[in-house]
Structure formats: structure tokens, C-alpha cells
Amino acid sequence: xxxxxxxxxxxxxxxxxxxxxxxxxxxxxxxxxxxxxxxxxxxxxxxxxxxxxxxxxxxxxxxxxxxxxxxxxxxxxxxxxxxxxxxxxxxxxxxxxxxxxxxxxxxxxxxxxxxxxxxxxxxxxxxxxxxxxxxxxxxxxxxxxxxxxxxxxxxxxxxxxxxxxxxxxxxxxxxxxxxxxxxxxxxxxxxxxxxxxxxxxxxxxxxxxxxxxxxxxxxxxxxxxxxxxxxxxxxxxxxxxxxxxxxxxxxxxxxxxxxxxxxxxxxxxxxxxxxxxxxxxxxxxxxxxxxxxxxxxxxxxxxxxxxxxxxxxxxxxxxxxxxxxxxxxxxxxxxxxxxxxxxxxxxxxxxxxxxxxxxxxxxxxxxxxxxxxxxx
Amino acid sequence: xxxxxxxxxxxxxxxxxxxxxxxxxxxxxxxxxxxxxxxxxxxxxxxxxxxxxxxxxxxxxxxxxxxxxxxxxxxxxxxxxxxxxxxxxxxxxxxxxxxxxxxxxxxxxxxxxxxxxxxxxxxxxxxxxxxxxxxxxxxxxxxxxxxxxxxxxxxxxxxxxxxxxxxxxxxxxxxxxxxxxxxxxxxxxxxxxxxxxxxxxxxxxxxxxxxxxxxxxxxxxxxxxxxxxxxxxxxxxxxxxxxxx
Numbered sequence: 055x056x057x058x059x060x061x062x063x064x065x066x067x068x069x070x071x072x073x074x075x076x077x078x079x080x081x082x083x084x085x086x087x088x089x090x091x092x093x094x095x096x097x098x099x100x101x102x103x104x105x106x107x108x109x110x111x112x113x114x115x116x117x118x119x120x121x122x123x124x125x126x127x128x129x130x131x132x133x134x135x136x137x138x139x140x141x142x143x144x145x146x147x148x149x150x151x152x153x154x155x156x157x158x159x160x161x162x163x164x165x166x167x168x169x170x171x172x173x174x175x176x177x178x179x180x181x182x183x184x185x186x187x188x189x190x191x192x193x194x195x196x197x198x199x200x201x202x203x204x205x206x207x208x209x210x211x212x213x214x215x216x217x218x219x220x221x222x223x224x225x226x227x228x229x230x231x232x233x234x235x236x237x238x239x240x241x242x243x244x245x246x247x248x249x250x251x252x253x254x255x256x257x258x259x260x261x262x263x264x265x266x267x268x269x270x271x272x273x274x275x276x277x278x279x280x281x282x283x284x285x286x287x288x289x290x291x292x293x294x295x296x297x298x299x300x301x302x303x304x305x306x307x308x309x310x311x312x313x314x315x316x317x318x319x320x321x322x323x324x325x326x327x328x329x330x331x332x333x334x335x336x337x338x339x340x341x342x343x344x345x346x347x348x349x350x351x352x353x354x355x356x357x358x359x360x361x362x363x364x365x366x367x368x369x370x371x372x373x374x375x376x377x378x379x380x381x382x383x384x385x386x387x388x389x390x391x392x393x394x395x396x397x398x399x400x401x402x403x404x405x406x407x408x409x410x411x412x413x414x415x416x417x418x419x420x421x422x423x424x425x426x427x428x429x430x
Numbered sequence: 431x432x433x434x435x436x437x438x439x440x441x442x443x444x445x446x447x448x449x450x451x452x453x454x455x456x457x458x459x460x461x462x463x464x465x466x467x468x469x470x471x472x473x474x475x476x477x478x479x480x481x482x483x484x485x486x487x488x489x490x491x492x493x494x495x496x497x498x499x500x501x502x503x504x505x506x507x508x509x510x511x512x513x514x515x516x517x518x519x520x521x522x523x524x525x526x527x528x529x530x531x532x533x534x535x536x537x538x539x540x541x542x543x544x545x546x547x548x549x550x551x552x553x554x555x556x557x558x559x560x561x562x563x564x565x566x567x568x569x570x571x572x573x574x575x576x577x578x579x580x581x582x583x584x585x586x587x588x589x590x591x592x593x594x595x596x597x598x599x600x601x602x603x604x605x606x607x608x609x610x611x612x613x614x615x616x617x618x619x620x621x622x623x624x625x626x627x628x629x630x631x632x633x634x635x636x637x638x639x640x641x642x643x644x645x646x647x648x649x650x651x652x653x654x655x656x657x658x659x660x661x662x663x664x665x666x667x668x669x670x671x672x673x674x675x
Contacts, residue, residue, distance in 0.1 A: 090542070394524075
């Protein structure tokens with residue numbers, strides 16, 4: 055590349071109002087920048103230009119194009135252009151370049167829409183999205199109905215595959231998150247409760263907040279990020295490969311094969327994961343409180359028995375059962391809406407995770423109010 | 431004419447499978463050279479070796495006098511500036527539209543002004559017979575033939591000396607395929623570039639190819655001008671040219 059550039063040289067000589075330009079070396083794509091640079095530095099105080107190509111050793115299409123483009127600009131300035139000693143085979147290249155230049159008109163159309171247009175198109179897209187999601191939800195309900203009346207079979211293998219992938223393999227990260235939330239609560243709680251001398255209430259604080267809120271919410275968010283994105287990506291790439299189309303043609307309902315097993319597996323695995331997070335979180339919290347507040351384990355465990363009612367514990371697991379629905383449905387829906395290209399796959403995976411986490415937190419907020427009103 | 435690509439005693443082993451056995455051939459400057467062979471005969475592996483993407487077990491590959499697997503740094507320069515490749519599925523980047531795809535190499539390697547770059551891209555698109563009203567479409571919106579032509583334009587953008595085409599006419603209807611063959615022939619006549627085609631398409635072989643080799647199960651069973659190969663007394667070659675009339 056370097057050789058090509060240094061190889062190309064330009065010499066200019068002026069004779070009154072006439073300018074002679076000697077081109078020497080390889081005029082190829084790497085050296086046309088040099089030609090343009092030189093050309094724009096010229097003072098156009100002449101009305102005739104002659105390009106001498108006798109020492110031109112190589113000219114490629116880009117070089118021919120560059121020359122033609124310069125000719126055009128010179129002619130626009132009413133300067134006459136001559137070319138001499140050009141090899142015949144290069145003449146054909148120049149002709150091709152000229153023919154194309156004549157046709158080419160590079161104007162990119164740019165959509166410049168007002169803010170109202172953008173708001174409107176957003177609303178319409180949102181409407182389509184909602185309708186699509188509802189029809190997807192309807193398909194799931196119909197499939198579930200067929201499953202219950204026994205028209206479809208329950209796919210045990212797929213369910214176990216999903217249980218393994220989204221349940222078993224999530225145990226390490228979910229336990230870690232439980233452990234960390236236990237640490238946070240015990241340290242934060244200990245600092246505050248010590249001021250009031252209400253040391254023993256650390257047990258209430260940790261057990262209730264972890265079992266009712268922290269464990270279900272954090273576990274669901276972890277699972278949404280971990281398994282939800284995987285569902286979207288997997289179904290999305292199946293869409294791009296026309297696998298979903300071929301499943302439909304073969305007569306296998308994609309929702310029955312791909313969504314229902316995930317849903318059933320998530321119904322089983324998410325409450326179990328929350329249970330694990332409960333155990334690890336409360337356990338680590340109580341263990342740390344023993345050192346932070348000098349409470350002995352027996353007292354704390356007796357306190358735990360009275361503070362954490364079975365209802366509170368079950369509410370946590372029930373939340374997992376509820377959260378499983380948006381996690382699976384939204385991520386699968388986003389997967390099925392992937393079209394055209396791999397760009398879309400990335401966009402839809404992001405949307406899937408964001409939507410799922412948002413919906414999970416929203417449902418959590420609603421459930422908090424509901425349980426409060428019910429007095430649970 | 432001088433040979434621009436030389437392959438000597440090439441043996442390839444991938445895993446525990448022998449892919450090529452003792453391949454020897456050369457490609458002359460300015461000719462259209464075809465590599466044909468049955469499915470699984472190692473054609474695509476050979477292409478990847480020629481491009482330096484796979485290292486052979488033994489033997490040498492020289493392109494423009496540079497050993498593709500020994501002199502890596504020099505070969506990389508050749509790859510960037512003198513070689514264009516049209517991959518089987520086009521290899522267009524899906525997040526860029528056609529014109530952006532085509533000018534991507536110049537944008538990366540030169541600091542020309544954007545309007546000059548775009549005009550160069552249009553020039554190459556026109557040479558590849560791409561309909562110029564569709565240059566703002568994205569690859570997912572293009573038909574198979576248009577994808578191939580856009581990819582051809584991109585492979586031509588740096589004015590390569592050697593052009594590798596991996597099954598350029600597969601998936602095209604015969605009319606488009608013939609048009610594509612014509613375009614390639616014209617390019618060679620105009621620019622005097624060397625073109626290496628991997629193909630199954632007999633219309634390509636009959637219309638534009640000068641010399642060819644035939645691979646079967648990793649061995650080269652024929653080599654030479656098209657009419658010479660056709661006369662070779664080998665059951666596979668006979669069947670190949672008979673079926674494809």
C-alpha cells in the first residue's frame with residue numbers, strides 16, 4: 055500500500071494560460087487521495103489543462119473515476135481539458151467511469167419527521183405490540199386448554215431440559231444473590247436497631263424482608279436476565295432460520311413445543327429457587343447478626359419461629375409462581391417477534407429483559423398493595 | 431502470462447479426516463479458473479486455505495509470490511489490498527444498507543471525502559449490475575440475486591488483482607446466473623483481474639471459465655482447459671458433464 059502511494063507523483067508546469075499536468079506511477083485507489091489533495095491546492099488561473107499520461111504505469115477503475123471527476127469539475131469552471139498519451143486499455147476504463155458518472159446521482163433520502171409524527175408512530179407501534187401480545191397470550195391459553203383436555207401431550211423431556219437449564223444451573227447465582235442480600239440486611243439493620251437496643255428484632259427484619267420481598271424479587275430478576283434472554287435469543291434465531299415456519303408446516307405447534315414446557319418448568323423451578331434464596335439469605339443474615347449484635351443462635355431461632363409466619367413464607371413462594379408467567383411469556387413473545395436480521399435479535403433480546411424486569415417489579419408492587427388490603 | 435497463485439504438494443488434515451491429498455496446481459494472471467468437485471470434496475476448505483484462514487498440514491500456497499502461511503504479515507497486506515472475496519451467502523453486514531456495505535473497505539482504509547467514496551461505491555455497484563435505485567435497502571430486503579451482486583460490488587471495491595467467488599450463481603435462476611456470468615466475464619476483460627470460481631454451475635464453466643481443476647474425495651482427478659477436462663476419462667467427470675447438459 056505504501057509503495058503504491060509513494061510511487062505516484064504529479065508534476066505541473068505552466069505556459070501562460072495553459073497548464074500541463076504530468077501523472078507518473080500507479081494511479082490506484084490508494085493514491086487518488088493524493089491526486090485530489092493536489093488538485094484542490096491548484097490556483098485555477100488558466101483556461102486549458104493537459105493531462106500527460108505517458109508515464110502512468112497503472113490506472114485502475116478508481117483512478118479512472120478520480121480523473122473523470124476532476125475533469126468534470128474543471129469543465130464546470132469553463133476550463134478546457136485535454137488528455138494525451140493514454141494507453142488504449144485505460145481508455146476503456148475511463149469510458150466506463152464516465153458512463154457511470156453521468157448516471158450517478160447520489161442523494162440519500164432522509165426521513166425528517168416532526169415530533170408529532172414520532173409520537174404517533176410510537177403509539178401505533180405500541181398498539182400493535184399490545185394486540186400481538188394479546189393474540190400470543192390467547193394462543194398460549196388455547197394451547198393450555200388443549201393440553202388439559204388431552205389433545206396435546208405433555209412433553210416431559212423438554213420440561214426436564216428446561217428445569218435443568220433454567221432451574222438447576224441457576225442455583226449457584228441465586229444462592230449468591232441470597233447470601234449478599236442477607237449480608238446487606240444484617241449490616242444495615244444492625245446499625246439502626248442497635249441505636250434503639252432492639253437487637254432481637256433483627257430477626258424480624260431479615261426474615262420478613264427476605265422471605266416476602268427480597269428473595270422473590272431478586273431471584274425473578276436474575277432468572278429474567280439469565281433464562282429470559284436465552285429464551286428470546288433461542289426462539290429468535292429459530293425464527294431467522296425459518297425453523298419455526300418448518301415446525302408449523304410439519305404440524306407441530308411452536309407454542310406447544312417451545313413455550314408450554316418452559317412455562318411449566320418455570321412454575322416448578324422459580325418457587326424452588328426462591329426457596330433456596332430464602333434459606334441462604336435468612337441463614338446468612340442470622341449468622342452475621344450473631345457476630346454483629348452478640349445474639350445467640352437459640353434466641354434468634356425462637357424469635358424466627360414467631361416472626362416468620364407460614365403465610366409470609368408462602369406469599370414469597372406464591373410470588374415466584376406469579377412472576378414465572380411474565381418471565382416466560384414476554385421473553386418467548388419477543389423471541390417470536392424477531393424478523394429479518396440479527397440486528398433485530400439483539401434489539402428484541404434487550405427489550406425482552408427490560409420488559410420482563412419492569413413487569414415483574416410492577417406486579418410485585420401491585421401484589422404488595424393487594425396483600426396489605428387482604429391483611430396477609 | 432505468469433502464474434499468480436501456486437499450490438504445491440498440498441495436504442490438509444482436519445481433525446482426523448484427510449481433506450486434501452497432494453494437490454498441485456497453478457493459476458495464471460488474468461484467467462478465470464474454476465474449482466469444481468462433488469459435495470464434501472474439500473472445495474470450500476481449499477478456498478479458506480488460499481485465503482490463509484486454515485493452515486494446511488503440509489505443502490505451500492503462494493499468492494503473488496508470498497507464502498500464505500509462512501509470511502503472515504506480508505500476506506495480510508495482500509489480502510487487504512489485492513484480494514476480493516465473494517462468500518457463498520454474500521456476507522453483507524445486516525445493519526448496514528447496500529451502499530454502506532459496499533464502501534465499508536474504502537471508508538476503513540482511506541481518508542477520502544464521503545461523496546467521493548459514495549460515488550466510487552456506486553461505480554462498483556453499477557459494474558456489478560446492481561439496480562441503482564435499491565442502494566438504500568438493507569440486506570434483509572434484497573433478493574438472492576441482488577445480495578450476490580451487492581457482495582460482488584463490495585469485493586471489487588478495492589480494485590483487487592485476484593477475485594475469489596464461492597458458488598456465485600448458486601440459488602440464482604438461470605437467467606440471473608447467465609447475467610452474473612456475463613458480468614464476471616466483462617470484469618475480467620476490462621480489468622484483467624484473475625478470478626477463481628468455486629462452482630457447480632455448468633453454464634458458468636461453459637461460458638467464461640478458461641482452466642479448471644476437478645476435486646473428488648480430496649484428490650485432484652483432472653486439471654487443464656475446460657475442453658481437456660471434458661475429455662478426461664473418469665466416470666465422475668463423465669457423469670458430471672452429462673447430467674448437467
